[in-house]
Amino acid sequence: MYKQTFQDTPREVLNWRLWYGIFVFGLMGAARGLDEGLIGTTASQASFIKLFGLKKPSLSKAEQADLLSNITSMVQMGSILGALIAFYLTDKIGRLWATRQLCVVWLTGIAIFSASAPSGNIGMVYAGRFIAGIGIGQTTVVAPTYLAEVAPRAIRGLCVCMFSGSVYLGVMLGYFASWGSSIHISNTDQAQWVVPNCLHVYFAVLIATLSFFALESPRWLIRVGHHEQAARNLEKLRKLPAEHPYVRTEIIDINDQLERKRGTTMDTTWLGPVRELVTVRANRYRLMLSLMSQLLAQWSGASSITIYAPKYFAMMGVSGSHEELLATAIFGLVKFCSAILCTFILVDFIGRKRSLSIGIALQLVSMLYMAIFLVVDKSVSADDAVQSASQKHAVKGAIGMIYFSGFGWALGWNSIQYLINSEIYPLRLRALGGSIAMTFHFVNQYGTSKAVPEIFLDMTTGGTMFFFSCVTLIGLIWVYFFLPETSGKSLEAIDAMFELPWYLVGRKGRKLTRDAGSTAEAYGLGMEDAKEAEKAEQREKGVGESS
Known part of the structure; x- marks a missing residue:
């Protein structure tokens, strides 16, 4: 299916304007990644520990x-508010201006956070990180x-996963920046943690500047009635004339879907989309996918490993702040490479569902090993612990499993939790x-980041890892029964899957809708237009052969 979809995509579609927009918006993933990579390592710097x-x-x-x-x-507290208001701003002022304003908010928060260095004011730390979270x-x-x-449907997985890949670009850069500053800047100098956090400033300014040269989303322009500008932008993004079937039928399909959804909406106020989301059966299934994917992903434990990576390495026997930060930096590199592998090869090539299932399975094996290891070897993190030869091998295995879990997370939940939510909703409800x-995402991430330090005390480290293992196993079962495969389908064609009975969507949704007009899906045409297009192609082939 993937090969056929890619072959049906005109070569002109994959042009520099498309890749530029993908680069700019994909780079925004670094905002989250930088915070996750920097705050855990910042909190392990001697200068930060002493100051606060x-x-x-x-x-x-x-x-x-x-x-x-x-x-x-x-930051997760602020991000809850940021995700809540994002749908209104994104639909009200457009994708480009929403990007510019969030960069300003992000910068403001980081400035307040960094300004706490001279005084050691913990209130400024909280305020700055909360405001930065609104932007992030x-x-x-x-x-x-x-x-x-x-994104063209043939590479939509790749394009959306550029965002999740950039998350780990930010994580990796944050880890290495903190490791470098711990080596080259004195423990008594507050610059030891302020300098690495300047990465936030560089990325926010870069993204805001580059956004002025990107094109607004044609789908949003059509939604707000700017049809001529939408056609011009789509021409540039596809590098094809407006008369080309690929462009013409994509616009027709967007308009048809939007008109159908406008006809079924509950009212014309802002509550209309909300009521439509919770009262229409197909939309309730979509909402279930969104909420459950975030719940299971965040409580699988991988996100807490990213945030508290130095602490996890210390639990597994890595001693010394420099060694912990170096191991953490390498962990960031592993996650980044894994995310890139997933972005460019696996998500579109082997499909969303299979990629996620493999990633969760790898994560489950890793979590179980770490859980068993921590229950059996309770003295590994002690400074004066004397380890036997077999224990030392087990320690190396546990450290390796941290990296292995990072690979599984990057291949599975990290990529799919953004991709699925961006493509399952119709245009009218996509931002909402x-x-x-993402509001639910940050609620759960706040819960994990807030709870993990205390869970370690109450449940012990081994018990905590067993808890994460159980959640990961539940996630694997849930994916098998409920998550549909959406690779290779246009955003508009995905609607057909959610019209099926709920118990068929996850296991047989793709199979039962795959024959709903392959040519129609390739060019965004209706069934009747698809048949006519196929006949025209056959006539053209006959003429070509006779000549």
Whole structure:
């Protein structure tokens, strides 16, 4: 199916204007990645620990864990608000201006956070990270929405996964920046953690600047009635004239879908799309996919490993702050390479569902090994622990499993949680559905980042990893029964799957709808137009052969 879909795509479609837009909006994934990569490593820097009293003797272990979780989770709190307002801003002012305003908010928050260095004001840390989170939270709605809307269906998985790949570009750069500053900047100098966090500034300015040379989404322009501008933008993005069947029928398909959804909406107020989302059966299934994918992904444990990576390596026996940060930096490199592999090869080539299932299975094996290891070898993280030869081999295996879990996460949940939510919703509900999904995403990420330090104390490290393993197993079962395969289908053609009975969508949705006009899907035509197009192709072949 993938091969046929790619062959049906005109060569002109894959042009520099398309790739430029994909690059700009894909780069926004680095916003989340930088925060996840920097805050955990920042909180392990000696200068930061001393300034904000993260290991103050007067605080109990629980109070120290609570202080750390408050600092790390504040961006997730802001991101909840950012994701909530993103659907309104994205639909109201467009994908481009939504990008520019979120970059300003993001920059403002980082400036306040960095300004806390001279005084050690913890309130400025909280405020700055909350405000930065409002901007960062919006990226998870704005970017995947734009990428799904401008991408040709043959490479839609690749295009949307550019965002998730950039998440780990940010994670990797954040890890290496913190490791480098720990080596080259004194432990007594606050620049040790301020300098790495300047990466936020570089990326926000770069994305905002590049957005002025990108093209607005034709689907959004049609939605707000700017049909002529939409046609011009689609011509440029596809590098084809407006009369070409690929362009002409894509516009027709977008208009048809939008008109059908307008005809079925509950009212004309802002509550109309909300009511439509929760009262229409097909949309409720979509909403279930969004919420469950976020719930299962965030509580599978991989996100907490990303945020608290130095702590996890310390649990597995890596001692010394420099060694922990170096191991963490290598972990970021593994995740980045895995995300790129998934982006360019696996998601479109082997399909969303298979890629996710393989990733979850790898993650499950890794989590189980770490859980068993931590239950059996309870002294591994002690500074004066004496390990036997077999224990040392087990330690190396546990460290390797951290990297292995990162590969599974990048291949599975990390990529699919953005891709699925960007392509399952119809145009009218896409921004709203994505906004709800990412709000729920950050609610759960806040829960994990806030809870993990204390869960380690209450459930022990081994018990915590067993908990994550159970959630991962549930996720694997859920994917098999409920998640439909959407690769190779146009955004408009995906609608047909959700009209099936709920118990068929996940397991047989693609099979039962795959014959719903292959030529129609290739060019966005209706069934009757598809038959006429096939007859015309046959006539042209006959003429060519006779000549």
